Amino acid sequence: MVKPPVPISVDRFSFSVEEIEGHLRGAPPDERFQKPLEPKIYRLSTGEPIVIRPASREEAPAILETLKRLIDPKYDKDFYHLVAARTYSEILAWYQSRQKDGYVIVGVREDGELMGVVNHRFWDENVAVSLHTIVFRRAERLGVVLYLSKIEHAFDVVGVNEWWATFESPFGFRLGFRFQHVTKPWPEMQHELGGARIYYITREQWEKSVKPYAAEKGWMGERPVPRELLEKTKPLKPASKIEIELR
Numbered sequence: 001m002v003k004p005p006v007p008i009s010v011d012r013f014s015f016s017v018e019e020i021e022g023h024l025r026g027a028p029p030d031e032r033f034q035k036p037l038e039p040k041i042y043r044l045s046t047g048e049p050i051v052i053r054p055a056s057r058e059e060a061p062a063i064l065e066t067l068k069r070l071i072d073p074k075y076d077k078d079f080y081h082l083v084a085a086r087t088y089s090e091i092l093a094w095y096q097s098r099q100k101d102g103y104v105i106v107g108v109r110e111d112g113e114l115m116g117v118v119n120h121r122f123w124d125e126n127v128a129v130s131l132h133t134i135v136f137r138r139a140e141r142l143g144v145v146l147y148l149s150k151i152e153h154a155f156d157v158v159g160v161n162e163w164w165a166t167f168e169s170p171f172g173f174r175l176g177f178r179f180q181h182v183t184k185p186w187p188e189m190q191h192e193l194g195g196a197r198i199y200y201i202t203r204e205q206w207e208k209s210v211k212p213y214a215a216e217k218g219w220m221g222e223r224p225v226p227r228e229l230l231e232k233t234k235p236l237k238p239a240s241k242i243e244i245e246l247r
């Protein structure tokens with residue numbers, strides 16, 4: 001305890017937790033960064049449609065329930081354990097208003113089951129920060145399509161100029177490698193995920209080459225999503241099966 005150098009009129013102040021909450025949240029959500037990604041369809045190799053759409057906060061418990069199952073050393077393969085743990089904490093922080101300008105996109109089966117999730121957040125109107133990509137069904141390029149969906153949201157819907165990613169796993173690194181990401185100077189500049197290297201692309205690269213390449217490969221999805229199909233994907237259900245072994 002330190003005595004103030006001049007007399008103070010009162011001995012103590014009291015604050016309500018509601019007053020404190022405003023400080024814990026930082027700024028109120030910025031609507032510029034919450035412009036919705038228009039839902040789209042990606043078809044699995046069987047022709048089954050997966051709806052790629054924004055998640056609402058009320059859907060966070062279904063996402064958390066799925067991720068929680070992977071937070072186990074038995075999933076220490078391809079970095080699923082680590083990525084699930086980190087994504088869990090980010091989705092919880094987003095749900096409980098402890099993340100600045102987060103955005104979450106889900107891949108959902110026709111019966112409402114979660115197949116994959118991606119998240120990112122906005123540093124400011126210039127830079128979007130990629131957080132995580134995780135799929136619960138492998139070898140369908142669902143991770144590729146979901147990853148591209150969050151870049152599309154950042155550049156085409158919100159209008160940032162740079163996309164800053166980092167990668168924790170070889171399969172993740174391949175996403176960046178496939179889509180021309182290069183590094184910022186490191187360690188002078190560090191990604192918020194553990195101070196790792198920042199791999200980035202600019203809006204110009206996205207528009208001139210990455211998006212056209214992804215579209216040619218059929219990874220940008222199809223629009224519009226029929227209303228009945230979209231409605232079937234709500235409410236979101238946790239994944240019933242975790243299919244993460246490559247056959």
Ligand SMILES: CC(C)(COP(=O)(O)OP(=O)(O)OC[C@H]1O[C@@H](n2cnc3c(N)ncnc32)[C@H](O)[C@@H]1OP(=O)(O)O)[C@@H](O)C(=O)NCCC(=O)NCCS
Pocket residue numbers: 078079080083132133134135136137138139140141142143144145166167168169170171172173246247
């Ligand atoms: C990273 C991730 C999202 C990528 O998802 P994805 O793009 O759908 O791809 P998969 O992980 O299913 O990998 C499939 C690749 O393995 C290949 N593959 C499938 N079966 C295979 C086999 N038996 N032998 C060799 N390769 C095989 C596929 O052909 C495919 O490659 P291709 O796209 O060139 O055809 C996903 O691996 C994931 O969720 N990983 C755990 C979390 C993670 O690491 N996230 C990234 C953090 S940076």
